Amino acid sequence: MTTDAAKKKSNTKIMVQLGLLAASMIAFVFVGLVPMYNWICEVTGIGGRTTGPTTELITEIDESRDIRVQFMASAERDMPFEFRALDTRVQVHPGQQHTIHYRVTNTSDETRAVQAVPSLSPYRVTEHFHKIECFCFEETVLAPGESLDMPMIFYVDPRLPEDVSSIAMSYSLFNLPGYAQADIKEPN
Amino acid sequence: MLKRLRPFSLLAVVFTALMVASSGALAGWELNMRQGVTEISQEIYSLHMLMLYIVCIIGVLVFGVMFWAMFKYRKSKGAKPATWHENTRLEVLWTVIPLVILIGMAVPATVTLAKIYDTPDADITVKVNGYQWRWEYTYLADTPEEEVSFFSSLATPRFEIRGEAPRSEFYLLDVDNPLVIPANTPVKFLITANDVIHSWWVPDFGIKKDAVPGIINESHATVLEPGTYRGMCAELCGRDHAYMPIVVEVLEPEEFEQWLAEQRGDVAAAEQDDSVALTSAGQVRSFIQ
């Protein structure tokens, strides 16, 4: 009988250990896999997700190279917004700063909050595309009929891979999640 | 005996039904991947055939040995069971041989993959935007005014889908405004989506790329022959997933230039008429009224 009791006790012990393993796997998803994904995206540029403005400045301009940068805009389905790039194409030398503009217009009759999400292609240029000023991931509140020209200042890193001669950049406009759109008051 | 016959009589039923089905005289017996009209798609096709031959040969060998064993070592033929159950040399052998075969498969696959990633400098860039349930094509240009943009939606009428009229040849593969691109010219596709994930697939180009909201994906094609090429959305995107086909009209470069100029002219003319409705995206126009 004593061996049975011992066996039962060790059964419980293994059960608890395995239960902890399962629980730690759940935790691992949140504190391990998700940050790991974001980190990998940042390093490899998967998804073309660029980060916010940079502070690093490069003064040297590589005039031997001409890079074509194209700009696109899209708005989420059913959004009462006009969103477009005012400059659709620029030629730049690596290291050279450029300013381009996007225009967003609220065509509805209520105040709305939106946010633009950037994406770059091909992905491997992501780490070489620096924004000095941008409106990405910024909450923008627009009154009915209000129109706003948003500038983006950028430069391309001279370390851009040799075989890249054109870059495409896209901004997607989304309704800001978590906002009941009707509840938004006047912009600050 | 009856038990033995049953499967075969069922097969007979199946084949009779097949005959009935095929009497509709449709070109409905396509078996294999299309070779396509780009260098990449043709390379993918050869790679596919290579893989197919390799697995068929392995299959014939393995199943051949198995059926031979099943025939030779049956109890009814008086086979006495052996007791051996290990042979390290044999086991190492059939771990190493598959590895060698796999390397033989991986090398050409890597070469093709590298070729797909080695993108040419494209003169024409088309933005492909997936919507529930249609595609929007935008020809990027130097200035916003020169951009040409339109929606491409299913043209198969509802009554054909409902079966109230005979179905046309390109049932579910016809759109109102096809994408038009030039032949023998590198074209870049920038693919994204506006709501859920779609997938832009033209089998003849060897391109299938997911259209993901908030992200742009890139694909390239240099089409070798003018013609009309058709595909379908390849990622479940909701109710009408089956009803957002892709049609690409490939023209000779001069014809394409003319077509594009016409579109730009039309857009300019239409703006003067003030008759073109702006959509939410601001610059989206339909070029065929």
Add this chain to the structure above:
Amino acid sequence: MTAIPHDDHAHHGPATGLWRWVVTTNHKDIGAMYLWFSFAMFLLGGAFAMVIRAELFQPGFSLVEPEFFNQMTTMHGLIMVFGAVMPAFVGLANYMIPLMIGAPDMALPRLNNLSFWILPFAFLILVSTLFMAGGGPNFGWTFYAPLSTTYGPPSTVFFILAMHIMGASSIMGAINIIVTIWNMRAPGMTWMKMPLFVWTWLITAFLLIMVMPVLAGLITMMLLDITAQTSFFNAAGGGSPLLFQHLFWFFGHPEVYIMILPAFGIISAIIPAFARKPLFGYASMVYATAAIAILSFFVWAHHMFTVGMPFAAQLFFMISTMIIAVPTGVKVFNWVATMIGGSMTFEVPMLFAIAFVVLFTIGGFSGLMLAIAPVDYQYHDTYFVVAHFHYVLVPGAVFSIMAGVYYWLPKWTGHMFHEGLAKVHFWMSFIGVNVAFFPQHFLGLAGMPRRIPDYPLQFANFNMISSMGAFLFGLSQLLFMFIVIKCVMGGKKAEAKPWEGAEGLEWDLPSPLPYHTFETPPKIK
């Protein structure tokens, strides 16, 4: 009188009446309930498949609207994976593992009862979503965001609840199986003496404990995105729909092996039994199973070659996926080598096992082709993929379960099943499966995307053939039910060891099995 204390009051057999099944902690009762439950789900998921194939019999809307069609494909997938295949394997594990290792019962009998009894509620919730406003889940069994989050039907929260319960049930079942194998083996039952079914289940249970929590985390994030406005998968708030796919397949690929590793164990029991020769390469079978399980954590992105990835990532996932062919090949070669030099007979379990080896290998071949990233651009999300995973799961996992049921049915019931009817069942299933799924390879290569309720005319012929095969396969499962019920009710008396070449502790016990077995541990040779 050496049983675990709580068993003492039930020594003379089970309680009577329906209540017995609610409170039972007996591994045979619970195993049987798992098996019946999974069979009910198999028929329900099969009925949904019949709706799908009926709609696809011809082009056009013939039967159901696309919205309902999408719910059918989703429910068919979810119910077959989580309701039919997984519980069937858990049922077999419950029934057979204590017998195979000489244990009196599972290690944690009350947990066992709980992990079964929450399962019917999970599926009740899942199926009830079909009747809710907006319909049930309609986003495919892979439920990619944002189709399932921002654009999902209101019933999605109930879908998430049901998935959570299923996950909890699986994790508890897996914990129980590991503890049982770890701690309850009879003296002398060393690791390398365990039957392969026990080995494969031990590895499977570890996979379950590792990845079911990932699924739980994933659907929790979905729930937060839907109800609490977080942005894990919502591009609008800086999240990424691609994160969803990475997490899903990090769970999803090991999940695929969860559904096939126990099948390897069953087949490794049956082929030696009917070849009357010991399994070839027992040790390499164990290592191959472990290798497959470990590799399964490094291949997930081969499900998403078309989402846009750097070259190096594509190459890595292509190569890692191809490597899985090596241990899988070892298994197939070992089974063939077991047959060589044997003295074979072809009773029904053996027929299913041989069909398994051939058809699973065909599924493996198409899997190898799908691993080749550049070619996958053409295969991805077409009927070629549908054909591939149905070859792996139907004549793979499902045939192995049927083989196992026929193999152990005389032991469970004490009666022999009707051999003639069972052979008819086998041939109908075999022909049905091939007629249903082989033409789908052609459809996929010719360019038919998956999950569409209607298709261009060039796909009409093979779809009609495929539907007819599916109807035949569906019909033959009713025959299976009849054969099993008939065998439970009566039939020729089964001996303790009805199969001449069968090996294992379970065959030392009388048929039918007494309610309590191995209360005194058996002597292991």
